[in-house]
Amino acid sequence: xxxxxxxxxxxxxxxxxxxxxxxxxxxxxxxxxxxxxxxxxxxxxxxxxxxxxxxxxxxxxxxxxxxxxxxxxxxxxxxxxxxxxxxxxxxxxxxxxxxxxxxxxxxxxxxxxxxxxxxxxxxxxxxxxxxxxxxxxxxxxxxxxxxxxxxxxxxxxxxxxxxxxxxxxxxxxxxxxxxxxxxxxxxxxxxxxxxxxxxxxxxxxxxxxxxxxxx
Amino acid sequence: xxxxxxxxxxxxxxxxxxxxxxxxxxxxxxxxxxxxxxxxxxxxxxxxxxxxxxxxxxxxxxxxxxxxxxxxxxxxxxxxxxxxxxxxxxxxxxxxxxxxxxxxxxxxxxxxxxxxxxxxxxxxxxxxxxxxxxxxxxxxxxxxxxxxxxxxxxxxxxxxxxxxxxxxxxxxxxxxxxxxxxxxxxx
Numbered sequence: 001x002x003x004x005x006x007x008x009x010x011x012x013x014x015x016x017x018x019x020x021x022x023x024x025x026x027x028x029x030x031x032x033x034x035x036x037x038x039x040x041x042x043x044x045x046x047x048x049x050x051x052x053x054x055x056x057x058x059x060x061x062x063x064x065x066x067x068x069x070x071x072x073x074x075x076x077x078x079x080x081x082x083x084x085x086x087x088x089x090x091x092x093x094x095x096x097x098x099x100x101x102x103x104x105x106x107x108x109x110x111x112x113x114x115x116x117x118x119x120x121x122x123x124x125x126x127x128x129x130x131x132x133x134x135x136x137x138x139x140x141x142x143x144x145x146x147x148x149x150x151x152x153x154x155x156x157x158x159x160x161x162x163x164x165x166x167x168x169x170x171x172x173x174x175x176x177x178x179x180x181x182x183x184x185x186x187x188x189x190x191x192x193x194x195x196x197x198x199x200x201x202x203x204x205x206x207x208x209x210x211x212x213x214x215x
Numbered sequence: 216x217x218x219x220x221x222x223x224x225x226x227x228x229x230x231x232x233x234x235x236x237x238x239x240x241x242x243x244x245x246x247x248x249x250x251x252x253x254x255x256x257x258x259x260x261x262x263x264x265x266x267x268x269x270x271x272x273x274x275x276x277x278x279x280x281x282x283x284x285x286x287x288x289x290x291x292x293x294x295x296x297x298x299x300x301x302x303x304x305x306x307x308x309x310x311x312x313x314x315x316x317x318x319x320x321x322x323x324x325x326x327x328x329x330x331x332x333x334x335x336x337x338x339x340x341x342x343x344x345x346x347x348x349x350x351x352x353x354x355x356x357x358x359x360x361x362x363x364x365x366x367x368x369x370x371x372x373x374x375x376x377x378x379x380x381x382x383x384x385x386x387x388x389x390x391x392x393x394x395x396x397x398x399x400x401x402x
Binding site: 002003004005006007008009010013014028040041042043044045046047048049051052053055056068070073077089093095096097098099100102103104165169170171172173174175179183197198201202203204205206208209210 | 263305311337342376
């Protein structure tokens with residue numbers, strides 16, 4: 001889901017950056033409203049933890065591994081806004097330091113992975129936790145991976161419709177929804193299972209260590 | 216500080232320009248201009264940019280080639296334009312990072328600067344710890360660890376990092392207070 005620069009048309013990335021900037025300012029204000037001495041250090045440290053969580057491997061059957069995202073863990077334990085801000089900062093640092101993802105695609109990544117992923121995880125967790133906590137954690141993690149993948153695929157698949165040259169040839173991302181949706185969402189359906197299992201194990205281990213459970 | 220902000224401004228302008236220009240000679244011209252600005256660092260930065268985007272670009276480009284072959288014509292103009300543009304934009308980002316002091320560039324946003332500085336420092340500490348834990352697991356395992364062991368290792372490692380985050384945030388806030396960087400209302 002880390003889309004490099006040059007695959008999104010300005011008619012996509014400029015408005016997305018506007019929306020992203022608005023939400024970053026709103027999120028920072030929300031976090032800043034209850035600002036305590038721990039707030040900024042906590043954001044910094046959680047951003048670092050998010051960065052490192054994304055380096056953890058999820059083992060898949062057959063010996064393959066994929067990377068954990070940790071969005072659901074962050075959103076459930078520390079809130080959706082914190083997850084959104086931390087993931088945005090991680091994407092910014094990944095793009096600047098490693099070229100993983102781009103600056104023009106930063107807002108789309110933040111809105112899908114951090115925003116939609118975090119919000120959907122919190123919604124699933126709150127809806128299902130009274131029924132079964134483990135299932136709630138698993139579903140929250142699964143949707144936090146699958147929905148952003150779907151949203152990213154929809155944005156990418158929109159590019160050949162939004163921007164073409166005089167011959168009708170695409171100027172940016174060239175593949176339509178019929179190709180990009182199954183190509184991107186399909187693997188994430190499986191990745192979501194690994195993310196879900198690791199999230200359940202991680203949150204339970206965290207609860208045992210801290211002696212409390214997320215609300 | 217003014218220099219850093221000027222570079223940041225030029226970079227943001229370059230992003231808009233190079234995503235709005237679709238002529239291949241203009242994009243090549245952009246790469247020549249970029250190389251002139253990068254100077255002696257151009258080859259290493261270009262190599263880094265190429266390596267950073269190669270997987271995504273190869274997968275999209277091979278999809279375009281495959282669909283083109285099935286449809287009876289590969290869009291070589293798209294292949295050239297898209298790959299050159301992606302390379303140019305990524306190279307611009309690396310050039311910005313090489314030229315600009317990030318702390319200076321973020322000076323207008325002191326809260327953001329604090330968070331980024333703390334995060335960068337913590338990332339180094341946590342990356343080392345993660346590597347230590349990986350090596351520890353390997354040294355304790357006679358055979359290659361199976362999926363169950365790897366999952367349990369990942370979960371406990373992640374849980375440890377989350378607990379450490381809370382502890383470190385408290386320590387850092389005490390350090391900030393001790394240096395007069397933070398005052399609670401009513402202090």
